[in-house]
Amino acid sequence: MKDSTPTVAAVIVNWNQRDLLLEAVESVVNSSYADTKVIVVDNASSDESVDAVRQAFPEVEMIVNDRNLGFAEGSNQGLELAIKEGIEYVLFLNNDATLDGEAIKKLIDLLERKPEAGAAAPYIFYYDRRDVIWYGGGEVSLWRGRIGHRFLRRRFNADKHKAKTTDYLTGCVFIARTEVLKSLGGFDTSIYLYSEDVDLSLKLRKAGWQLWVQPDAKAYHRISVTSGGELSPFKAFHRARSNIVIVKRWAEWWEFPTLMIGGLLAGSIISARLLLQGRVKMVISIWRGIISGLLGFDIPVKFRLDR
Numbered sequence: 001m002k003d004s005t006p007t008v009a010a011v012i013v014n015w016n017q018r019d020l021l022l023e024a025v026e027s028v029v030n031s032s033y034a035d036t037k038v039i040v041v042d043n044a045s046s047d048e049s050v051d052a053v054r055q056a057f058p059e060v061e062m063i064v065n066d067r068n069l070g071f072a073e074g075s076n077q078g079l080e081l082a083i084k085e086g087i088e089y090v091l092f093l094n095n096d097a098t099l100d101g102e103a104i105k106k107l108i109d110l111l112e113r114k115p116e117a118g119a120a121a122p123y124i125f126y127y128d129r130r131d132v133i134w135y136g137g138g139e140v141s142l143w144r145g146r147i148g149h150r151f152l153r154r155r156f157n158a159d160k161h162k163a164k165t166t167d168y169l170t171g172c173v174f175i176a177r178t179e180v181l182k183s184l185g186g187f188d189t190s191i192y193l194y195s196e197d198v199d200l201s202l203k204l205r206k207a208g209w210q211l212w213v214q215p216d217a218k219a220y221h222r223i224s225v226t227s228g229g230e231l232s233p234f235k236a237f238h239r240a241r242s243n244i245v246i247v248k249r250w251a252e253w254w255e256f257p258t259l260m261i262g263g264l265l266a267g268s269i270i271s272a273r274l275l276l277q278g279r280v281k282m283v284i285s286i287w288r289g290i291i292s293g294l295l296g297f298d299i300p301v302k303f304r305l306d307r
Contacts, residue, residue: 006088008036011078018049027098043068072187091175096222106217118209119176122217137166137213143255161215171197195242233285244293
């Protein structure tokens with residue numbers, strides 16, 4: 001391990017979540033890892049987020065956009081600033097998530113011990129149920145159509161979890177070597193929302209880097225606040241679309257038969273359940289997203305995707 005303490009930039013992309021943003025920034029500022037700076041990228045918020053951060057945390061660097069560029073492009077803006085300033089590690093943190101005080105230190109310790117690791121993530125817990133896991137690593141099995149979190153909704157028992165490699169890191173919270181992200185070009189902005197983290201993770205692994213998850217490092221997440229909750233039409237559309245993009249980009253030819261069968265079956269079952277609940281907009285959003293991902297362009301509909 002190096003004698004000097006590596007520098008870290010925490011990049012937080014925000015859109016109209018002033019109070020949550022302030023809490024996210026505070027969790028980084030109060031971290032035990034001293035050599036950390038915060039970069040907030042604001043995507044044209046109208047709720048005084050920018051002024052609130054500047055007043056409460058004048059040391060935070062701000063990038064203020066005049067329109068909503070989405071998570072991927074906003075994150076890349078923060079990455080570019082970190083590269084210009086020669087910062088060694090970049091931590092990406094959702095504006096609806098917070099860090100335990102020791103999280104950054106534990107992640108840096110892991111990455112410094114493991115030169116083969118390009119990036120690492122903490123275990124992420126539900127904000128209001130802090131012993132219940134939301135993310136304990138990720139699994140990508142495209143032939144089964146499986147992209148999902150490990151240990152989702154399971155209670156945490158420290159004796160049963162240890163640091164290990166993982167298939168993908170969630171964009172909610174992870175830290176990566178700046179030079180590695182620079183070499184890969186950061187996030188793919190064409191995905192816009194959801195699964196851009198899976199895409200980047202697969203690019204990291206293809207380039208020969210390991211991804212790690214560290215249960216001793218902890219973060220807490222209010223699930224999908226910005227996009228309207230776990231089952232909003234907005235999220236359903238973008239999740240379905242981005243999953244199709246990932247499949248088209250990364251699946252091997254021999255994985256497509258089971259993918260098509262499994263995907264059609266799963267989509268039909270989910271749609272039937274939602275229809276029984278009277279959630280017609282949700283069903284339309286899912287299939288609109290699938291078609292958009294397959295064709296490469298959106299299908300207009302008469303109703304607005306409520307956020």
